[in-house]
Amino acid sequence: MSAVTGNEWRIAILGALALGAAALIPLADDGYYLSLSVNIALYVVLCTAWTLFSGPTHYISLATAAFFGIGTYTVGLGIDALPFALLVAIAAVMAGLVAGLVGIATLRLTGVYFVIFTLGLAELVRQVVTWLQTNFTTSVGLYVFTDFTETHILWMLLALAAVIYVTGWLINRSRLGFAMRIIGNDETVARHVGIDVARAKVILFMISGAFIGVTGAIMAPRFAYVEPPSAFNPLISFQVVIMALLGGTSRLWAPLLGVIPFTILFDQVSAHFPNHTSLVMGIAFMAIVYLLPRGVVGLARELLRPKAGKRLVAAEEATAP
């Protein structure tokens, strides 16, 4: 629609530099810090893909584990027969299709009904997969043995993150993005000006689901052994929602501010209090909720506002994806 502005170029260059820097992490350390980086990258990708749909629509989806598991299983089932790249593509298509079906059936639901429905979906897919495997194959576990190291996985996740950001930016510039902004503000208005609300939501849900499926596919080699409880782990869904909400969902980059500090915080807690992880984590979590009412983004903006004044905030608002 419009030309790329200077400001957008600056953001793109900064983003590329940040990704490039992250891609160099394996050179510095290929042990624990690399693993931690992979975990952070994993949740950055998941939370951002989640925000792609849930940010503008305000729907809280707990279906992340379902799409993630579909991706993981696609690779688990096909790794001996097909090349990995093709499997990643299939994972995207499969997860996207399921998201489409679910979207058509459920996006009429609002609020908490949608939340619980998506939670149920993940459990449903998991049980059906388990049942099919129990009855038609000889084992529930699948082995995924590849030559990928954690470095490769980190790079793939970073590349995926770049794709998601660019997609988010493109969507924002497109008619779909424009429609979503209107829907997000007021659905009734959107309907009155002739926007096919349901269709717009379904498309967005499919895009988001496909990205999460790809993430699952990328992570499969790291699991080595794929089984339903780990692939469709409902905790993934919860952690994604919580990290994204803590960061904030008003901007596509906001979840980043939730994921990075909280992955590191939780990691430190589990390293230093191995016998009291739950208790300390719970207390830390409650403290965060009370001290940061609008997520990290809210805090960041509060801190920025007095210093940089209105100009920066206005610029941010204008360029926000």
Place this chain on the structure above:
Amino acid sequence: MKRRTLMKVAAALVAGTMLTGGAMAQEVIRIGASAPKTGPLAGGSAVTYWPAIALWVSDVNGRGGIDVGGKKMMVELIEYDDRTSNEEAIKNIQRLATVDKVDFIIPPYGTGINLATAPLIAKYGYPHIAVTAVTDGVDEFAARWPNSFWTLGTSSAFAVSLAELLKGMREGGLINDKVAVVNVADAFGIELANAGKPALAEAGFDIVYESSYPLTQQDFAPIIQAAKAASPDSFVAFSYPGDTFGLTKEAAIADLPVKAYYVGVATAFPAFAGANGPAAEGVLGAGGVNANSDKIKDFITRHNEVTGQAPDYWASPVQYASLEVLEQAITRAGSLDKQAVIDQIHNGTFDTIMGEWTFDGNVIRKFWTVGQWQGGVFNGVASTGVGGEVTPVAKSGWK
């Protein structure tokens, strides 16, 4: 707040200087362990994994440490909780290997997590003596990761051995040829069921009822009632801890009239006898030990004394034995060199509380498969050649 299980203050001080980068020679052996303390598998690891390790560390340090090339070195244990998650487990192993730089790692709890962390443990060259991983893939894994050792057996051996035991009971006139088979729809349960059903059929049994149920099943009344309706003499459930308890309670209530009743994981837990009282008598289950062996008796007594809880009658002593192997291999290698220790495990014979252990192609081939509660003790009644099996008895009611 890493838990330092050190017996002597002096050793703790030495460890302190070492941590702060002192140039002194190493005086302690740092051993890392990562397993569930929370999450779905925490209930099992709290019985089998953590207490056995705590007991071993206390025993070793009580002896003054491990003999390494003529010098006694104390053991320092570093524990992490993997929250029953593969990602956490991988991160924990990385942390142990590259941040804590531990000398040895005690592999995690559970088949899935053992496999997920195996490539990493292999990458850093640690010996991987897996205990709580029962799968048919042991030979494949041993070939893939030559540093990995498998101690608890294979699922098909568990199933086949059970079929043979039941066949023996049938030929002894204890039971007829009708059997009901159910399983939990998860790794161990499915592998056992897939091996067990053909084995039972081959042994001349008629499977009159079969079904599977999901991992989170809470209610077992329908299964027990359907099984009861098929009126078998034997009931076999390849189950996990929660369902082992649930099925047995329901069977007792329904007064399931079977003469052989088998449930899977956790039958060997002391809590099983505690929860079921007299109904536990005669129940068959996965695992078993030679309860008459003095070493096992001694192990049970010390386990109670040191950890304040009873061990299970299956994997607890094996977990302990795997650590005895590690200790003896370190002493024989005379150094903390990981490859030297792996070589020792490959080639040596080890004197453990489970008897004499030799790894054949990285796998312990002689292991207990079926046990039975008899007079408050879970005796091994079938094995793949361990020796010391007692004769199984028919189950006589639930009271």
Place this chain on the structure above:
Amino acid sequence: MDILVTGTVLGGTYALIALGLTLQYGVARIMNLANGENLVLACFSAFWLLSTFAINPVAGILLIAPAAFLLNWLIYRLAMRPLVERAKDRGQLEVDSILATFGLMFIFQGVMLLAFGGGYFTYNFLSEPVTIFGANYGLNRLVALGAAALIAVCLWLFLYFTRYGTAIRAVAVDPASASLVAIDVPRASAFAFALGGALTAAAGALLSTFYTFDASMGVIFTMKALIIVIMGGVGDVRGAVLAALMLGIAETAVAVLVDPGLTLAATYTLFIIVLLFRPQGMFGRKPA
């Protein structure tokens, strides 16, 4: 016939699990993710009372429920009230309460791990069989079913035939309007939250007589309860009971007639079907 009885017994259990949450979520507007932990804590309390003081679990409810009432009232006053006050709209409160109770869930778990360790717990109480239509049922389950019926009826009488109950229902429908007709909304919400917690704890004490429990399993109960509450229509006792019975019977029927491996699938299919035809739940009102 077996299916109906077994299913009803199971449904009674589910109703127990869900009744507390329907009050907490429907009236106090707190989507309490720590609901299952609350229940498991009561399981442990019942176990502890029985093993240490030889107080039987049914009598133990008389101690556990008031304690849970107090605990949940404190949680609401200290932890949830600030969220309600700062929330600009219902969506905001939903998000905040999910986050806060998620933390609360971990705290509950941590406390139970510290106090009881991570192992499995189970004990025997009233587990002798009772014969109905030729099949045996555990007496403890029938006691739980009876208690579920009793609690549901009392709750229904209270909500529909007392002044204060009517006030609570008014808050469930619309807190803003309720305050216009001189209902003390904060007080009613705190009361509903605490009462919900007490009901959940009573359920836990009853369930502990026939379930095996450990410190990490609360989330299973939370999910079941959420599904039932949503299916029945948020805040509606009749809906929750009906949904619980439907689920119990459907699961048992699928387990017996089709395959026990598909019970969860049956649960969610039923859930999806109900929501497709009545997106607001069986007894729910359309959101304004």
